[in-house]
Amino acid sequence: MAKSLRNWLIQHASVKSITVTVLVLTLFVNEYLVYWVQSSRWPVFPEVDRKKEMVVLLVSDPQLQGIQDEPGFPVGMVARWDVDRYLSKTFQLAYSYSQPDIVVFLGDLMDEGSKASPDEYQSYFTRFNSIFHSAKNSKVIYIPGDNDIGGEGRDFKTFKKVSRFENHFGNVSGVVNTRFIDILKLDISLHTDVPRGTEEKLKEYKSKMNSPFRIIISHETMLPKLKVYIYPIIKEIKPQLLFSGHWHKSMHFVCDSCLSDNADTSHWPVHRRELSDIDDYMYMDLTNSQGIQELMIPTCSYRMGVTDIGYGVALINKEKTVRYTVLWLPRRYDVLYAYIYIGIFLLIFYIFGRLCLPKLLYSSVKRPYYKYR
Structure with missing residues (x-):
């Protein structure tokens, strides 16, 4: 033998x-x-009553790689091809797994969207639609990040950048009414005092929100910020849940009394928990009328310099409960x-x-x- x-x-x-x-x-x-x-290895997808629940697939910081900050040919071309292919594969798997009613993109859709030339921006937009083409089978909501319209460091936000984003992805702020949930897209800087005119806008948004279940989506995380910047917003809207990205991490913030009438501008009892080890669905009870919770969604791109990357999946019940997990992705x-x-x-x-x-x-x-x- x-x-x-x-x-x-x-x-x-x-x-x-x-x-x-x-x-x-x-x-x-x-x-x-x-x-x-x-x-x-993803958890078994639970039984969902589509009449009482909605499945939301959360995509944060895909940051399609651009041309200006990447190496020249052929390295840059190969790098863009590989990350595009990775995003396309993993998103298709996540979409097939969850069959979502809503897909929410939480900003930083492009890495160089803020500084791209018109031709570059159009090419990035075409690539984006090609990568996430499956999302068109669901209701899709986009919000911008600082890489899309500026707003961080010396990359200033301008009217031209905002208009370009809105021409391609829809309004940067506004209310999306969907069955038993009202979703407020909020594009606002949370590092300074609340900008002038925000109070009037919030009242306008509130008038369009008829559901008792309210969610705010923002690229920047909200609850960890100083209370003086956040309280005027949540006091007016009174949401039960926040979705955010930006930090590229998976975290859970809980505040049991953030909606109470508290005049103390320095007291902000927010507790945080890292979710880098989550491997099953966690249960969230949002029936506390004085409380609010925030879920930070990790980046889905391996180019962001973090090892734990993935997509968020939230099963939202009209009785104000949520089941949530992260679909962790391979380390490319x-x-x-x-x-x-x-x-x-x-x-x-x-x-x-x-x-x-x-x-x-x-x-x-x-x-x-x-x-x-």
């Missing part, structure tokens, strides 16, 4: 065939099997490093194997036979 195997190897094995076999197996594992294994950098290591190994194998492998296999079979007397 062993001898016949050696003979087969001598006849069929070659450095080229072994190299090709390893490459094919590597591609299969890294580009298909890894995604299947990771998605199989580990795969890319694996390509490098395997490539180096195959290069060494190819150089030395062509010279040594046939001789070793041949000598293992054609050993001299000596007959001792």
